[in-house]
Amino acid sequence: MRAVVLALAALVACPAQAEFAPLFPGPATPTASRTEPMASYRLPVGAWRPEGLPVAVLEGALRQSAWQLPEIRLSTLEVLMALRGQLQGAGWTVLFECDTDACGGFDFRYETELLPEPEMHVDLSDFRYLAARLGEGGAARHLGLIVSRSPQAGFVHLTEIGPATASDLPLQPAMAPMTAPQQPGDPILPQPTTASDEIGAQLLARGAVALDDLAFESGAAVLAQGDYASLAALAGWLAANPGQRIALVGHTDATGGLAANIALSKRRADAVRARLVNGHGIAAGQLEAEGAGWLAPRAPNLTPEGRALNRRVEAVLLTTESDRP
Structure with a gap:
């Protein structure tokens, strides 16, 4: 007390x-x-x-x-x-x-x-x-x-x-200092990374990345309005790499039958694909939409937290345009 x-x-x-x-x-x-x-x-x-x-x-x-x-x-x-x-x-x-x-x-x-x-x-x-x-x-x-x-x-x-307060704010010079041209043998300095770079690195390293900030109404396939950082990052990477293709794969928790959940997860993936095409200008040919239902959980479905983790849409890296038959 x-x-x-x-x-x-x-x-x-x-x-x-x-x-x-x-x-x-x-x-x-x-x-x-x-x-x-x-x-x-x-x-x-x-x-x-x-x-x-x-x-x-x-x-x-x-x-x-x-x-x-x-x-x-x-x-x-x-x-x-x-x-x-x-x-x-x-x-x-x-x-x-x-x-x-x-x-x-x-x-x-x-x-x-x-x-x-x-x-x-x-x-x-x-x-x-x-x-x-x-x-x-x-x-x-x-x-x-x-x-x-x-x-x-x-x-x-x-x-x-x-x-x-002043101590909260990052301070930068009003003008970047001039630097000498790069000379042979000089160390190569790292370039700043962006969210698009990071999501691309995950796709290339792991083959897939979960878009965890997406929000759907319970039991529905309507993607809530809003600015989603994951979609902006994915769209930036796809725009910079027009030869790459992505499958958007919807996943659900284990509530309900498999066929209904596969259909729901496919509709959610379709909604994300539509947002990328219509809202971010991504070419439709770079995107596919599929549904896996509850066949690929990433956590047990025994708790609300586990079920929440399993409800997601993932971006899966496919072959490039040059690899297509």
């Missing part, structure tokens, strides 16, 4: 600068995190509706973290109430709060940028969201909390964005 009081006192003492450090009602294991010194983030501040999701477009230092609460018996409301109390005690103002269907269900979830499964699991039938602000004006900090659970564990996701 003394540690809790001290932590809250520290937050109150410097509200404009302090990051929110949640104190969980039980053991919690960090599962993933992401930080950016300067980023833009669309923080939901209202429920999803057909005309769109109300958001506050914020800029600053971004921090996202996810935790798993193993074997916790509390409901999502009880977990959120504990965290809400900490926020309010530290001076945060709640801007918006909602529960599952009142938030907008599937549409709200997939228009909210979160760390991916399985590190952050969101049950579309049981999640709660809260947005809050600390301070005013340019010094204000904002955050979004999502609490969900599986039968075995609870999950908490925190997004916090606040004003960047």
Whole structure:
């Protein structure tokens, strides 16, 4: 209890600068995190509706973290109430709060940028969201909390964005210094790599790569709207290598019959192929779409986390154009 009081006192003492450090009602294991010194983030501040999701477009230092609460018996409301109390005690103002269907269900979830499964699991039938602000004006900090659970564990996701400081920002000279021409015998300096380079390296080394950030509605083949980093990287590599061909292979978990799952996974692969062709300008001849159903799992189907890992679309490297019969 003394540690809790001290932590809250520290937050109150410097509200404009302090990051929110949640104190969980039980053991919690960090599962993933992401930080950016300067980023833009669309923080939901209202429920999803057909005309769109109300958001506050914020800029600053971004921090996202996810935790798993193993074997916790509390409901999502009880977990959120504990965290809400900490926020309010530290001076945060709640801007918006909602529960599952009142938030907008599937549409709200997939228009909210979160760390991916399985590190952050969101049950579309049981999640709660809260947005809050600390301070005013340019010094204000904002955050979004999502609490969900599986039968075995609870999950908490925190997004916090606040004003960047000079120490947060990478410094670069206004003009790159001039360098002498490369001379024979000079060491060859490494060139910066891009996401397209990295996905191409994985394809060439392993023959396949999972596009783990794609989001589909449960039991459906509609690819949710959004900018997917994996598709942008794959499209960049295919555009730079027009002779290469890719098979997009859909996979499901082991829920339901094989024939139905193969058909569903094929439709999901078709949706990804259409997005690459229509949204990224990739030649249709570079892409095929297939479905494997639940025949190639990468984790046991005994837990929600395992099933989430198995639901995916993979890019599989095929022969080049010159190798085709």
